[in-house]
Each structure stands twice: as structure tokens, then as C-alpha cells.
Amino acid sequence: MIVAEQKPLEEIRSLIQGAEKVLVVGCGTCVTVCFSGGEKEAGILASALRMASRVDGRPQQVTHAVVQRQCEWEYIDAVRDEVREADLVLSLGCGVGVQAMAERFPEKIVVPGLNTAFMGMPVEQGVWSERCQACGNCLLGLTGGVCPIARCSKQLLNGPCGGSVDGHCEISVDTDCAWQLIYDRLKAQGRLELLLEIQPPKDWRTSRDGGPRKIVREDLRLNPTGSI
Amino acid sequence: MGELGFEPRIVALCCHYCAYAAADLAGALRLQYPDTIHVVKIPCTGDLDVRDVLDAFESGADGVMIAGCMEGDCHYQTGNVRARKRVDRTRQVLAEAGVGGERIRMYHLSSAMGARWAEVAREMDAHIRQLGPSPLRATARRPSVET
Amino acid sequence: MSSANNGLRTESRLERVLHSGQFAVTAELGPPKNADPAIIRQKARLLHGWADAVNITDNQTAIVRMSSIAAGKLALDEGLEPIIQMTCRDRNRLAMQADILGAYALGLRNLLCLTGDHHSFGNHPQAKNVHDLDSMQLIQMVVGLRDRAAFQCGEEIKGVAPRFFVGAAENPFADPAEFRPLRLGKKARAGADFVQTQLVYNVPRFREFMARVCDLGVDKQVYLLAGVGPLKSVGAAKYMRDKVPGLDVPNEIVERMEAAGKGIDDKKAKAEAAKRVGIDICVELIQQMREVPGVAGVHIMAIEWEEAVAEIVQRAGLAPRPNGSAAQ
Numbered sequence: 119m120i121v122a123e124q125k126p127l128e129e130i131r132s133l134i135q136g137a138e139k140v141l142v143v144g145c146g147t148c149v150t151v152c153f154s155g156g157e158k159e160a161g162i163l164a165s166a167l168r169m170a171s172r173v174d175g176r177p178q179q180v181t182h183a184v185v186q187r188q189c190e191w192e193y194i195d196a197v198r199d200e201v202r203e204a205d206l207v208l209s210l211g212c213g214v215g216v217q218a219m220a221e222r223f224p225e226k227i228v229v230p231g232l233n234t235a236f237m238g239m240p241v242e243q244g245v246w247s248e249r250c251q252a253c254g255n256c257l258l259g260l261t262g263g264v265c266p267i268a269r270c271s272k273q274l275l276n277g278p279c280g281g282s283v284d285g286h287c288e289i290s291v292d293t294d295c296a297w298q299l300i301y302d303r304l305k306a307q308g309r310l311e312l313l314l315e316i317q318p319p320k321d322w323r324t325s326r327d328g329g330p331r332k333i334v335r336e337d338l339r340l341n342p343t344g345s346i
Numbered sequence: 347m348g349e350l351g352f353e354p355r356i357v358a359l360c361c362h363y364c365a366y367a368a369a370d371l372a373g374a375l376r377l378q379y380p381d382t383i384h385v386v387k388i389p390c391t392g393d394l395d396v397r398d399v400l401d402a403f404e405s406g407a408d409g410v411m412i413a414g415c416m417e418g419d420c421h422y423q424t425g426n427v428r429a430r431k432r433v434d435r436t437r438q439v440l441a442e443a444g445v446g447g448e449r450i451r452m453y454h455l456s457s458a459m460g461a462r463w464a465e466v467a468r469e470m471d472a473h474i475r476q477l478g479p480s481p482l483r484a485t486a487r488r489p490s491v492e493t
Numbered sequence: 494m495s496s497a498n499n500g501l502r503t504e505s506r507l508e509r510v511l512h513s514g515q516f517a518v519t520a521e522l523g524p525p526k527n528a529d530p531a532i533i534r535q536k537a538r539l540l541h542g543w544a545d546a547v548n549i550t551d552n553q554t555a556i557v558r559m560s561s562i563a564a565g566k567l568a569l570d571e572g573l574e575p576i577i578q579m580t581c582r583d584r585n586r587l588a589m590q591a592d593i594l595g596a597y598a599l600g601l602r603n604l605l606c607l608t609g610d611h612h613s614f615g616n617h618p619q620a621k622n623v624h625d626l627d628s629m630q631l632i633q634m635v636v637g638l639r640d641r642a643a644f645q646c647g648e649e650i651k652g653v654a655p656r657f658f659v660g661a662a663e664n665p666f667a668d669p670a671e672f673r674p675l676r677l678g679k680k681a682r683a684g685a686d687f688v689q690t691q692l693v694y695n696v697p698r699f700r701e702f703m704a705r706v707c708d709l710g711v712d713k714q715v716y717l718l719a720g721v722g723p724l725k726s727v728g729a730a731k732y733m734r735d736k737v738p739g740l741d742v743p744n745e746i747v748e749r750m751e752a753a754g755k756g757i758d759d760k761k762a763k764a765e766a767a768k769r770v771g772i773d774i775c776v777e778l779i780q781q782m783r784e785v786p787g788v789a790g791v792h793i794m795a796i797e798w799e800e801a802v803a804e805i806v807q808r809a810g811l812a813p814r815p816n817g818s819a820a821q
Contacts, residue, residue, distance in 0.1 A: 280664030
């Protein structure tokens with residue numbers, strides 16, 4: 119899932135400064151399950167912004183709405199009326215949602231209330247950890263299901279480096295050494311010989327390094343009239 | 347009579363199993379406690395919705411107290427532990443919004459503690475009097491009808 | 494000058510010394526955090542004649558310093574045989590190959606391929622991390638430039654191809670410990686000619702590591718130089734023991750450093766006494782290294798203390814170096 123966290127209130131306030139009617143738009147998918155931009159969070163933020171603006175002596179009208187998925191046109195059209203009423207839209211979607219809102223309503227100022235951080239998972243309630251970098255060419259079959267592109271601080275394919283100690287990365291005791299995890303996993307599976315092969319340089323073209331990416335599935339496309 | 351003629355408006359969210367029962371007992375024992383405290387019963391403090399607390403402040407409350415079971419004795423096991431964390435978070439939101447994080451407090455009681463209820467009620471009242479009216483008092487609005 | 498004759502792959506002086514079977518000595522020169530060539534020349538003069546080749550570090554600990562290749566050329570002009578260091582942290586494969594072509598054109602002949610400390614340790618933590626290649630792939634690439642006269646993309650090099658003596662690093666005390674000798678074997682298969690290890694203070698543990706390396710036959714595939722370094726103070730010893738990942742500094746050594754300053758009140762004299770013991774320990778370590786099977790030499794890392802190298806090499810009985818170590 120996409121994991122994001124709310125920007126500090128001060129920063130959000132500066133982004134909405136001057137607007138009289140602000141609409142906070144939450145999203146019901148990823149940001150709901152990482153507790154940063156769902157219904158509750160949108161309500162709490164709207165309330166906090168109202169209160170802060172009142173304490174400041176310059177009250178702002180802040181309302182909120184939530185769409186099921188902020189990254190799909192059909193879903194965000196559902197709040198078209200509320201958006202029309204507002205001076206400014208504060209999106210609590212991930213970076214994709216913010217851009218979808220901005221593109222669908224180009225005449226509106228749309229600002230982000232979240233910092234989209236990474237693709238990851240909740241390893242326990244309240245703790246999310248990065249797992250995937252969308253390199254576009256998944257090599258998890260070679261590494262026992264642990265990704266060195268996302269989880270090794272140096273993205274090594276022939277790790278570990280000399281800084282791996284006690285199972286953690288040299289950058290922090292709170293960061294696992296991905297290669298220790300890979301080693302342990304493959305050892306337990308009796309497949310350590312995979313680590314003796316020298317992995318060649320990665321073809322980064324399928325990554326962001328090759329330019330912004332796009333996938334087209336002709337088998338799924340319909341022409342505008344709906345016919346095949 | 348409060349300082350500068352200010353009568354605090356304090357909302358007390360009390361859990362059914364312990365705190366509310368303690369407040370009820372205080373009443374039955376005819377123990378005196380300030381009438382600035384408005385008691386609201388909730389099933390468990392673990393059910394606390396931060397939006398309800400913020401709503402109270404937006405509607406003009408000067409303070410909110412959350413009262414639940416003794417630590418380790420929550421009827422629903424960990425409700426009051428979750429509540430404590432949620433209260434800490436709400437405190438932060440209130441501080442950042444400029445309303446004041448000191449205006450929310452959490453207390454733990456058992457259902458037999460009628461006297462303790464009266465004591466914490468007096469304590470909260472005195473605390474809020476000392477803080478003064480909420481900065482939102484001047485521009486209070488009607489409570490929302492959503493909840 | 495001819496090359497690839499008499500079993501030699503390159504024109505490297507270091508290769509010649511190692512190939513002859515003599516116990517080799519390499520040292521280290523840290524470039525300055527400024528653009529002053531005089532500092533390189535000064536350090537080069539301190540090291541001249543005491544090592545067969547000298548590593549020129551590359552933004553060590555991710556702190557910006559004069560580039561290894563530029564400093565290496567300056568050192569070369571002073572008569573040293575430089576070992577250029579190149580990390581994977583700061584350059585992609587294009588910049589690496591361009592630098593390698595240029596370094597060779599400038600007369601440099603040895604290249605140490607490193608992953609590089611994470612840049613969060615350095616003075617520019619906000620930078621973008623490159624790591625286009627890792628050290629294993631860099632080794633393969635540099636060997637490919639030499640042995641196949643081809644760029645990493647496969648394209649043939651027309652004209653002079655860079656022919657470097659290729660080095661790698663290994664940390665015998667990093668985790669997972671049992672994998673380290675195997676990883677060293679991997680670097681040998683990638684084509685590394687020589688390997689320098691991280692600082693060794695725990696000789697028994699190092700012997701175990703070397704025993705496994707020899708069992709795997711890797712000592713026959715690469716020339717291995719053991720890393721040693723003089724401790725400057727008890728503070729430095731404790732720091733290395735406690736704060737540097739992958740360094741094993743036994744307590745006996747820390748205690749010896751502590752005992753060094755005992756009974757001396759004068760601050761300066763106390764510091765000097767500590768330095769003496771630091772050098773004593775280094776000399777002892779080198780003597781022990783000479784007895785460890787599979788070790789072909791030592792790599793002396795006297796960080797910001799290049800003056801100590803001369804004394805260490807002499808007291809360890811390793812002076813004079815063959816042919817005076819002056820690059821011709």
C-alpha cells in the first residue's frame with residue numbers, strides 16, 4: 119500500500135493561508151488504512167484548522183468530504199459540487215490523489231496535506247515499513263522474497279557491504295540489513311548458492327531513471343463511444 | 347464564582363463500567379462537586395472519538411476530561427490504554443491549534459470511588475479556572491449535529 | 494613500457510611487488526577538504542619510499558574532499574604509486590568509466606573498487622545516493638575494460654584501453670561472519686586482483702577468517718593485504734571499539750592505550766606516550782600478520798597521521814621497499 123503521513127499543521131496552515139472556504143478531501147483507500155487521510159483524519163484536521171483560524175482571529179470555513187478512491191476520475195467526480203463551492207482544496211490523498219484532483223478541477227487551487235512516503239506495509243499496528251521501490255523489474259525470486267532495491271540503503275545486488283553488523287544497516291540500529299535478511303531466509307531454505315552468483319548491473323530503464331512510466335493495456339481499453 | 351466572572355464549561359466523557367458508576371455513586375452519596383462538569387456516558391474510553399472532543403471545544407467547552415477504568419482493569423481489556431494514547435494525540439492537536447493541550451486530561455477510577463470522582467471533578471474545575479476561558483469562547487458556534 | 498608479460502596483467506608497480514612474492518606494503522593518503530595541491534605534495538613526501546603503493550581515498554565517510562584521481566595525479570608526480578579509490582555512492586556507470594579512462598590517461602594504474610560509506614554519515618546528507626552499480630559489478634566492469642577492451646554496455650574500446658590493477662575491500666568482521674570468506678571468493682571470481690581488508694586488531698579472529706579463505710582457495714586467486722593502523726589515543730581506540738560498525742578492537746588493546754598515559758600529568762607528554770604505544774601495537778600486528786597463511790602484505794591506514802608510516806615500516810622490518818617504491 120501507499121503510506122503517507124500528514125504534514126505538520128503549521129505547514130498546512132501556510133498552504134491554505136488566505137483562503138476563506140477550504141474543502142478537505144480525504145480518501146477511503148491507502149491513506150485510510152495508514153490513518154493519515156481517511157474520514158476521521160479529515161474530520162480532525164478540518165476541526166483543528168477551524169479552531170486555529172479562530173484563535174488567530176481570522177476564521178476560515180473548513181469543511182471536509184471523503185471519496186472512496188482519490189486516484190480515479192469516477193470517484194472524485196462525486197465531490198464535484200463541494201469542490202465548486204470551495205476557494206481551495208486541501209487534498210489528503212497520496213501524491214496521486216492530489217494530482218488527480220488538480221487535473222480534474224484545474225481552475226481550483228489544490229494543495230497537499232500529506233507527505234507521501236513510500237510503498238510498504240504495516241508490520242504491526244502503528245508501524246509501517248518500506249518494502250517496494252517500483253523498480254519495474256522484480257527480482258524477488260533471487261533474494262528469497264526480500265527486496266534489496268527497497269530495503270538495502272545502498273541498493274546492492276551483491277550485498278552485504280562491510281557495514282552490516284548484528285543484522286542492522288550501518289545507517290541506524292533501527293534499520294534491518296536487507297542482506298542479512300536475505301542470507302537468513304535463503305540459508306533456512308537451503309538455497310545459499312543463489313548468493314554465490316554474481317548479479318549483473320541492474321537495468322534501471324524500467325525504474326523512474328528511464329523517465330515517467332506508463333502502462334497501456336489495449337485489451338482493456340474502450341474507445342470513447344464504449345464500443346470495442 | 348470563577349475568576350473574572352468566568353464559569354468553566356467542562357465536558358466529562360465517562361466510561362459506563364467505572365467512571366460513570368463512580369460519578370453516579372458520588373451523586374447517591376450526596377457528595378458535592380462543581381456543577382461546571384457535564385457528564386456524558388460512553389461505553390468505554392476505548393471508544394473515544396477524537397472528533398467528539400474537538401467538537402466539544404469548537405462548541406465552547408473550556409476543558410474536557412476523559413475518565414475510565416483503573417489501569418489494568420478496563421472492562422474491555424485495553425480500551426483505556428488506547429484512550430490514553432488518543433488523549434495524548436488530542437492534546438497535541440489542541441496545542442498546535444492554539445487552544446491549549448492542558449485543557450484535556452485523563453483520569454482513572456473504579457466504580458466504587460464515589461469520593462475520588464468528587465475529588466477529580468473539583469481538581470479539573472480548579473485547573474480550568476486557572477487556565478481561564480478557552481480562546482474559542484469568544485467565537486463559539488452551536489455544537490454540530492452529526493454525532 | 495610493456496605490459497601483460499612475465500605473468501603480469503598490468504604496468505602496476507604494486508602488481509610487480511606482489512607477483513614477486515615479497516611481502517607488500519601499501520599506505521593511505523587522505524586528500525584535503527580544499528583545493529590546495531601543496532597538501533598532497535607534503536603528504537606524498539612523508540610517504541615516499543615507505544610503501545609500494547598508496548591509496549588515495551575517495552570522499553571518505555562521505556565527506557567532500559579533493560577527488561581521488563586529481564589527488565592521485567599530484568601524488569604520482571611526487572613519485573608515489575597511487576591506488577585510486579572509487580566508490581559506487583557518488584557516480585553512475587558513465588561517470589565511473591569516464592573517470593577510469595581519464596585516470597589511466599594521467600598515468601594511474603591501480604584502482605580500488607568500493608561500495609562507499611552511506612552518505613548520511615557525511616557532510617552532505619541531503620544528497621541523492623547513486624549506487625547505479627555495486628562494488629562487485631564495478632570490479633567486473635573495470636576488469637572488462639582491461640581484459641576485453643569493452644565498455645560496460647558491451648561496446649568495443651577503439652584505441653588505448655585502460656588496464657588497471659583491480660582491488661577490492663573486505664571486512665572480515667562484518668556480518669554475516671560465515672558469509673564473508675564466500676563473498677571474498679565472489680570478488681575473486683568477479684576478477685579482483687588484490688584485496689585490502691578493514692582494520693584488524695583481533696588477530697585470532699582474523700586467523701580464523703584467513704583459514705577459511707585458504708580452505709576456499711581464494712588466497713591463490715587474489716593477493717590479500719591485511720589492514721592495520723596505529724591508534725592515536727585511548728579515545729580513538731574506544732571510539733573504534735564502540736562506534737564504528739564492523740571494527741573489532743579487543744579490550745586488551747584499549748587497556749594498553751589507557752595504560753600508556755598513566756602517571757604522566759603533562760597533557761602533551763601524555764598524548765605522545767599514547768602515540769608511542771599506538772605505533773608499538775601496530776608494529777606488533779604487522780609482525781603477526783607476516784605469519785598468517787594467505788596474507789600477502791599489509792595496508793597501513795594512518796589516518797591523518799601519515800608521518801607515522803615511516804617509523805612503522807622501519808620497525809616492522811619492512812624497509813627498504815623494493816626499488817625504493819618510486820614510480821618511474
